[in-house]
Amino acid sequence: MPIKVLVAKPGLDGHDRGAKVVAMALRDAGMEVIYTGLRQTPSSIADAALQEDVDIIGLSILSGAHNRLCKKVLDAMKERNIENKPVFLGGIIPEEDYENLKSMGIVDIFGPGTSLELIAKRIKEIVKK
Amino acid sequence: MLKNNFLEVAKKISVIENNHSKAKEIIDGLPEKSYFVVGITGSPGVGKSSLTNIIAMKFLEKGKTAVLAIDPSSPFTGGAFLGDRIRMKDSASKGVFIRSLASRGSVGGLNPSIYDTVEFLGRSGFEYIILETVGTGQAETDIKNIADVIVLVLSPGNGDEIQSMKAGIMEIGDIYVVNKMDLPGAKSLYAKVKSILELSNKNNEVLLTGMAYKETIYDLFDKINIELGKKTHRNSVKNKREINRLLNVVLKEINDNCLNCESLEIIYKFIREDLNEGKKS
Numbered sequence A: 001m002p003i004k005v006l007v008a009k010p011g012l013d014g015h016d017r018g019a020k021v022v023a024m025a026l027r028d029a030g031m032e033v034i035y036t037g038l039r040q041t042p043s044s045i046a047d048a049a050l051q052e053d054v055d056i057i058g059l060s061i062l063s064g065a066h067n068r069l070c071k072k073v074l075d076a077m078k079e080r081n082i083e084n085k086p087v088f089l090g091g092i093i094p095e096e097d098y099e100n101l102k103s104m105g106i107v108d109i110f111g112p113g114t115s116l117e118l119i120a121k122r123i124k125e126i127v128k129k
Numbered sequence B: 001m002l003k004n005n006f007l008e009v010a011k012k013i014s015v016i017e018n019n020h021s022k023a024k025e026i027i028d029g030l031p032e033k034s035y036f037v038v039g040i041t042g043s044p045g046v047g048k049s050s051l052t053n054i055i056a057m058k059f060l061e062k063g064k065t066a067v068l069a070i071d072p073s074s075p076f077t078g079g080a081f082l083g084d085r086i087r088m089k090d091s092a093s094k095g096v097f098i099r100s101l102a103s104r105g106s107v108g109g110l111n112p113s114i115y116d117t118v119e120f121l122g123r124s125g126f127e128y129i130i131l132e133t134v135g136t137g138q139a140e141t142d143i144k145n146i147a148d149v150i151v152l153v154l155s156p157g158n159g160d161e162i163q164s165m166k167a168g169i170m171e172i173g174d175i176y177v178v179n180k181m182d183l184p185g186a187k188s189l190y191a192k193v194k195s196i197l198e199l200s201n202k203n204n205e206v207l208l209t210g211m212a213y214k215e216t217i218y219d220l221f222d223k224i225n226i227e228l229g230k231k232t233h234r235n236s237v238k239n240k241r242e243i244n245r246l247l248n249v250v251l252k253e254i255n256d257n258c259l260n261c262e263s264l265e266i267i268y269k270f271i272r273e274d275l276n277e278g279k280k281s
């Protein structure tokens, strides 16, 4: 069965080109990608992850508010009893924040230079499907 | 908003999608219920998800409502881009259950487990189920077998609308909608649709809708309900849906127990086409 991924953009930053490129690349890697578009609230992301029963969730954050937003998404997932679904992060994330994010529960972080092949490969490893 | 129930429903849909013998167990374990299925179909980009968003909220005022949004899988990689939720934020936040499904290359054009998934949602208490599908090729056959009412959506400037009329997709609608009425070309497309239907002696409703004119979409909602109220028609759809669901179960079961089943697929296709012919009149 294909891996199901939710690609979501929490927060208010204005464009989703990067997230869409990743979504398309994952589709081309054989995954079923649910794409929710711009300006999602943490609770709507968690609702989508729950209803779509995805294997893994990718968040794209460019606004700098990654620490706060990731926490809110993870909390919303906990509230819904879906905290077992892995969450990865992409976007512009300073390295000094990696540790904090990972201790929060983010499984992996992909900076701007990461190749699309590597992202797909890592997702397959994480989901092990 | 019954979030916990949504979690259980969501997980079971995955089981149904991936394992048909478990699907049978799950469905047989639930009591039969009556429910309505509305098909919203048309080419990509005409505004199906935007319309579904509003229609689903209206249905939610009447009872539990679910949306299944089906998009094609790539025949080469098996992957799919499922973007319908982008336009369904409002209904999602109000409590409509939304699930995106990839077509996964089925015989009929929709997701092979669609009959089971719809029946499961119905038995789980969803009174209104909206199916959004890209109306091409074989998917038409499936949606005809499942939906109580089919809304065919067209829009100006989409290029392929005339193409779809030629390809016979104009046959399948119960209600015809020309969306994006704010765009130039909407009125002339509306006139064209009307004249095509008249030529084939059909007197279906043709509506102009636009996101900026909510009342036009509420009007569509009313017309859908009038169609759903036509009881005799509904019974025949309900039977057809159940026969097709059971046919699918049989096919999958046989498939599991024999090595070369290509001929079965062909026989199955014939049976289904026959079934459709029989019900047409």
Ligand SMILES: Nc1nc2c(ncn2[C@@H]2O[C@H](COP(=O)(O)OP(=O)(O)O)[C@@H](O)[C@H]2O)c(=O)[nH]1
Binding pocket: B042, B043, B044, B045, B046, B047, B048, B049, B050, B051, B084, B087, B179, B180, B181, B182, B183, B209, B210, B211, B212
């Ligand atoms: N101008 C105009 N654009 C619309 C209208 N309804 C939908 N759209 C736009 O058409 C595009 C496709 O809409 P969507 O609902 O995703 O179409 P679908 O692919 O058929 O589901 C989006 O950019 C919508 O904002 C309308 O009434 N007028």
Ligand SMILES: [Mg+2]
Binding pocket: B048, B049, B050, B083, B084, B132
């Ligand atoms: Mg759509």
